[in-house]
Amino acid sequence: MAVARKIKTLLTVNILVFVGIILFSVYCRIQDRSEELIQIGRFSDQRLRARNGKVSNLVDRQSILQRLERLEDVVYNQLNGLAKPMGLVEGPGGLGQGGAAATLGGDSRDAEGKYEEYGYNAQLSDRISLDRSIPDYRPKKCRQLTYPEDLPQISVVFIFVNEALSVILRSVHSVVNHTPAHLLKEIILVDDNSDSVELKFNLDQYVNKRYPGLVKIVRNSKREGLIRARIHGWNAATAPVVGFFDAHVEFNTGWAEPILTRMKEDHTRIILPAIDNIKYNTFEVQQYANAAHGYNWGLWCMYIIPPQEWLDKGDETAPIRTPAMIGCSFVVDREYFGDIGLLDPGMEVYGGENIELGMRVWQCGGSMEVLPCARVAHIERTKKPYNNDIDYYAKRNALRAAEVWMDEYKSHVYMAWNIPMNNPGVDFGDVSERLALRKRLQCRSFRWYLEHVYPEMRIYNNTITYGEVRNSKASGYCLDQGSEDDDKAILYPCHGMSSQLARYSTEGLLQLGPLGSTTFLPDTKCLIDDGRGRTPSLKKCEAVSRISQRLWDFTQNGPIISRDTGRCLEVEMSKDANFGLRLVVQRCSGQKWMIRNWIKHPRH
Incomplete structure (x- = not known):
């Protein structure tokens, strides 16, 4: 018995020593990452305390649990590395932190090919953390504003085709990191029939493990173009509010609350975040001035000076009335968007749909505005997706919009494209359903729109x-x-x-x-x-x-x-x-x- 007890004691000691060695090894690994984890913990704690007085006890408790679960996920992934096997980086710090310009030095042998493929420095993007922070470019007064507790939830829809995986995932991480958990119902990734292999298995595996239940992937069986891909995203969305974004964006602090507040006040508003720029070569985040979104008679979008009444107010946080939208990001009430006809499914690829939506919303009783307190940074690519003949589709879509919404002013679009009104050489398709939609919605004339919404347009009716x-x-x-x-x-x-x-x-x-x-x-x-x-x-x-x-x-x-x-x-x-x-x-x-x-x- 004594011998057996001694053997048992020795075995126990050996087991304890072995466990101690393992625990010490884990402790050392954790110590190496302690500073990063402390930053993550502080960040989560600040977010929780900042919202503590704004939500009910029940919602607050649920939010705390959700945030703790996500914090646990971050810790787990920092130690186990879902991103690392794909050559990507998670967590705070590193290249491009704070939206600073980044470079790769001499290690950029494949950069030229990726520039050509994506229209931005995808090799550099792979080295920048998916969780990097960017500057808070909101007007200072925005940070003092408070918002209602019972805001509607939002579904965020990203459209992509042959995008760099790191850029897509940074968009996803960014919206998760900067949106209150109780407001973000889901993220929908619409793959418009990409050719890239890594956008199939790698993307599926990552989001399913990293954000189980939060991210859905919708895959088009054929390439539909941006316009119809967004309609597919709308069909998949289940929240009362839907935001549409390019899959190469990063969200700023507090972007969602001002948008959802304006949407709650009036569901016929279409809200556009203010856009900042991510430089395609260095991923530096640059502030853009507050602007409205306009267009020329060819229906090409452009930034324009805000209306004089907005300038006269002297309040940088006030919504900016805008005649149309640039198109890379906009937020709608899901039901209202369906009622007014979504985007025109008869348009092809992209170009012109952003202008047509602005005309339609204003002429049919709604409104469109830019919110300076809600900011999203966007990569302006040097190469556009789909194909090189985007001018043809932009022309086709512009003529389609002109025939439905612009009355006697449609001649200006034909003039701008320098093509005849009779037999223009462009088949813009059947517009009878869109004309019927306009009649059903009892929309105003384009003359009214020019007089009340876009008086800065020059008229060439002479x-x-x-x-x-x-x-x-x-x-x-x-x-x-x-x-x-x-x-x-x-x-x-x-x-x-x-x-x-x-x-x-x-x-x-x-x-x-x-x-x-x-x-x-x-x-x-x-x-x-x-x-x-x-x-x-x-x-x-x-x-x-x-x-x-x-x-x-x-x-x-x-x-x-x-x-x-x-x-x-x-x-x-x-x-x-x-x-x-x-x-x-x-x-x-x-x-x-x-x-x-x-x-x-x-x-x-």
Whole structure:
């Protein structure tokens, strides 16, 4: 018995020593990461305490439990490394921390190929933590605002096609890290039939283990394009509010609460976070100025100055009325979005749908606004996905929007693209269902929209004819604005681009070059005969001292005659001129001109 007891004691001691060695090893590993874990713990604790006075006891208890579970997940993954086998980085610190610019030094052999593939430095992205912080660029007053306790939940939808895995996962981590757990119902990743293998198994495995039950993946069996992919995301969403985002974004602190508050007040609002920039080459996060989102007559989106009434308020936290949206991020009430017709499923790929939605929402009784207190940083890629012919789809979608929503102003879109209204050479599809939608919703006119929402647009309803201008003695050559620096019109081989867009008005102006669509842009210049030489010039119309110098008489298949000098715009042969052709004003010799497209001028 004594011998047996001694053997048992020795075995027990050996087991305890072995366990002690294991515990000491684990302790050492934990010590190496203690600083990171303390930061994570402090971050979680601050988030919990900050919300302690804002939610009910029940919601607060659930939120605390959820946050603790996520903290446990972070600790687990720091020690066990879901990201590490894929060559990615989790946790605080490291390259690009705080939104700082990052570089790889000499270790960038594959960077060029990845630039070409993704339109950004994907190799650098792989080395930047999925949990990095970015600067808080909100106006200071935003940090003092409080929000209701009972805000609706949101489903966040990311659309991607052949995106870098690290960029997608950073978008996911960012929205989880910066959205209160009780408000974020789900994340939906819509894969628009990507070719990349790592976006199949690796992505599935990671999100299922890292965020079980929170992230859904929807995979399109064929490539649908961004527009219809977003509709698939809307179909999969179950929260009362849905946010649509590109899958190459990072969210700022407190982005969700101001949006959900505005949505709760009025569900017919479409809310746009303010956009900051992530540089495609260094992943530095740069602040963009507060802006509204506008567009030109070609329906290409652009940032514009906020309305004067917003500027006069002097409150940087106030919502900014916006005529349309850039398109990389927007948030809607799920039911309302369905009621007003989602995005137009008859549009292809992307381009124009963001402008069409702005027109439709405003004309049909809703509104659209940018919130400076809700900020999202976005990578402006150097290469767009899908294909290289995005101009065709943007043109097609623009014509489709014009035919449904723009009434007599649709001619401006055809003018901007320099194509005829009859037989434009673009099949924009059947719009009968969208016209029926407009009738059912009892929407206002486009004239109302211009007067009340986008008064900065220049109106060209005085146009008689537009397009390419050809001379009977110069076959294959068109009037062209030439170099913008020397302000001289020239003849150039016809190509149909905007530099050869001429517009002849009821007043007798002959303007040449792209439409100056808004008051934020210079207007198209006027062709001038100042009487001092034989070379016609291009000048700002309002800068011409004698009005008659900018006026011309023109009839189709006839001369173009200056009302001021009586001279004609003509072509002469010259060895010194480009292509052997020179544009001159001289005594009329009977040369004839044609302008390609005619508009039936609307009555006033």
